[in-house]
Amino acid sequence: MTVPLGDREPATSFASRLARRNGCINAWEFCEDMGLKYSLILKGDPTAIAEIARLGGVDAEKLACHTFRRPNLRIVEIGQEIITRTELFRSGIRFCPDCVSSDLAAWPHLGAAAPYQRPEWHLTTIRTCTEHGRALVSFSQLSPRTNRGDFSQAIGEALRELDTPSTHAVLRSPSQLERYLLARLSGRHNKQRDWLDHFPLYAAARLTEVVGCTKLYGLATRRGLLTDDQLQRAGSAGWDILKDGPAGFERFLEGPVKAFWSSRHDAGPKSLLGPMYEWLAENDTDPAYHLAREVISAFLLRTIPFGVKNRVFGTPVGRRRIWSIHTLAKETKQHPKRLRKLLITRGIIGRESAELSDHRVTFPADNSVSDFLEEIGELMSQKAARAYLKTSRSQMAVLIRADTLVPYATEEGSVAIRPLFLKRHLDDFLRRLTIDAISTAIPPSRSVNIPKAAKAARTSAAAVVDLLLRRRLIHVSRDPDLQGYFSILVDPAEVRDRLRDATFSLAESFSGPTG
Numbered sequence: 001m002t003v004p005l006g007d008r009e010p011a012t013s014f015a016s017r018l019a020r021r022n023g024c025i026n027a028w029e030f031c032e033d034m035g036l037k038y039s040l041i042l043k044g045d046p047t048a049i050a051e052i053a054r055l056g057g058v059d060a061e062k063l064a065c066h067t068f069r070r071p072n073l074r075i076v077e078i079g080q081e082i083i084t085r086t087e088l089f090r091s092g093i094r095f096c097p098d099c100v101s102s103d104l105a106a107w108p109h110l111g112a113a114a115p116y117q118r119p120e121w122h123l124t125t126i127r128t129c130t131e132h133g134r135a136l137v138s139f140s141q142l143s144p145r146t147n148r149g150d151f152s153q154a155i156g157e158a159l160r161e162l163d164t165p166s167t168h169a170v171l172r173s174p175s176q177l178e179r180y181l182l183a184r185l186s187g188r189h190n191k192q193r194d195w196l197d198h199f200p201l202y203a204a205a206r207l208t209e210v211v212g213c214t215k216l217y218g219l220a221t222r223r224g225l226l227t228d229d230q231l232q233r234a235g236s237a238g239w240d241i242l243k244d245g246p247a248g249f250e251r252f253l254e255g256p257v258k259a260f261w262s263s264r265h266d267a268g269p270k271s272l273l274g275p276m277y278e279w280l281a282e283n284d285t286d287p288a289y290h291l292a293r294e295v296i297s298a299f300l301l302r303t304i305p306f307g308v309k310n311r312v313f314g315t316p317v318g319r320r321r322i323w324s325i326h327t328l329a330k331e332t333k334q335h336p337k338r339l340r341k342l343l344i345t346r347g348i349i350g351r352e353s354a355e356l357s358d359h360r361v362t363f364p365a366d367n368s369v370s371d372f373l374e375e376i377g378e379l380m381s382q383k384a385a386r387a388y389l390k391t392s393r394s395q396m397a398v399l400i401r402a403d404t405l406v407p408y409a410t411e412e413g414s415v416a417i418r419p420l421f422l423k424r425h426l427d428d429f430l431r432r433l434t435i436d437a438i439s440t441a442i443p444p445s446r447s448v449n450i451p452k453a454a455k456a457a458r459t460s461a462a463a464v465v466d467l468l469l470r471r472r473l474i475h476v477s478r479d480p481d482l483q484g485y486f487s488i489l490v491d492p493a494e495v496r497d498r499l500r501d502a503t504f505s506l507a508e509s510f511s512g513p514t515g
């Protein structure tokens with residue numbers, strides 16, 4: 001006796017129904033009686049499938065097309081699709097009660113041999129019957145005598161135990177993800193149209209659900225703790241994100257990253273993307289997820305101020321691409337407040353960033369930042385600069401007032417900052433000041449230091465310094481016992497003469513041409 005082949009029915013289900021129809025204990029025994037091995041049909045062996053098709057009087061090619069093949073212990077294949085065994089429902093059977101009822105109604109004379117298995121009932125990420133809009137029912141309490149590989153036997157037991165299975169299945173609209181997966185599983189999908197088409201079926205399914213979980217339930221939620229209903233909604237949310245390909249994925253990644261900015265965590269990809277990242281990192285030997293990892297890596301490297309030692313999916317970041325005030329403060333051991341002001345003064349960040357936290361103000365690690373880093377490495381406070389020049393507080397004040405010494409950064413607009421000096425500017429100042437100085441063991445008798453010369457010439461120290469910088473003095477020497485500013489000795493009489501010359505030439509220029 002035979003049974004009619006169901007739409008997309010796999011050979012395993014067909015053989016199992018034939019067994020039941022012919023009154024055999026199970027599919028293994030039936031096949032054995034027919035000179036066949038059911039274990040070969042379970043493996044998707046084409047010869048065994050052709051044989052059972054011949055026995056049942058159905059088209060072998062059609063039967064093979066919807067039957068799982070098991071090339072190794074890790075994966076199963078169906079049509080052009082690959083599914084890892086971990087993505088299969090393996091603790092019992094799953095079915096749509098309405099599909100089963102319609103089979104029973106369609107072939108009432110077959111009784112328990114009427115219901116046939118749909119391939120999608122094996123895939124854990126398809127959770128709803130797209131035909132009836134009903135959640136699939138899982139039945140895991142099979143008795144030891146029943147093998148889930150024998151569908152007819154297993155469904156018979158489930159129907160007996162569950163009484164009215166439809167009461168166990170909520171009405172639910174199938175998600176776009178479930179429709180998509182089913183289309184691929186059935187060989188009806190036009191491949192290479194969507195970004196997800198580049199993923200093996202199992203990876204497209206799992207990635208979409210994981211992304212949706214992060215979207216709907218946040219970074220703290222573990223997927224394993226969610227209900228079937230919640231996971232189905234996650235699949236739907238993930239589909240809305242990934243249907244737009246990498247652009248959609250990146251738009252989604254902006255969300256968790258934005259939330260991260262308001263936190264105080266250090267920028268590690270794990271704390272940024274939570275379980276989604278961990279899951280992709282755990283599967284980093286599986287090339288199926290390579291495209292997803294690529295999008296995440298590129299996005300993170302472009303937006304997050306990772307240090308060179310940070311790793312993204314095991315690969316060291318290598319060079320810094322982005323700084324934040326926070327990371328730069330850590331790197332330079334500068335106070336972030338001071339750094340922020342300096343960055344604004346140097347035009348590296350805008351004033352509009354004043355509202356943002358140190359973590360959230362980011363800027364590319366380009367040449368202007370490299371120059372800035374070199375500069376802040378040699379910045380000195382006014383006190384340190386004074387010590388470096390070996391001058392006094394009052395002399396320093398005079399030179400600053402006269403703009404002879406110009407601080408690197410100082411009060412500007414709303415950004416208040418104490419004057420800071422660059423070492424290279426101070427070195428240059430000292431070099432120019434002493435360029436004409438002769439080092440003598442015994443200084444000329446009339447020579448005195450700058451402030452004394454200024455007093456004797458009734459001028460300011462800034463004016464004497466100005467003459468030195470413009471190289472207008474001939475008699476310049478250095479006190480061998482001193483260093484820096486106070487070691488420079490000038491002749492007050494010469495200072496007086498040069499200043500008088502300057503006054504004359506100024507007066508002449510004011511009187512204008514006489515002729």
Ligand SMILES: [Zn+2]
Pocket residue numbers: 096097098099100129130131132133134
């Ligand atoms: Zn159904």
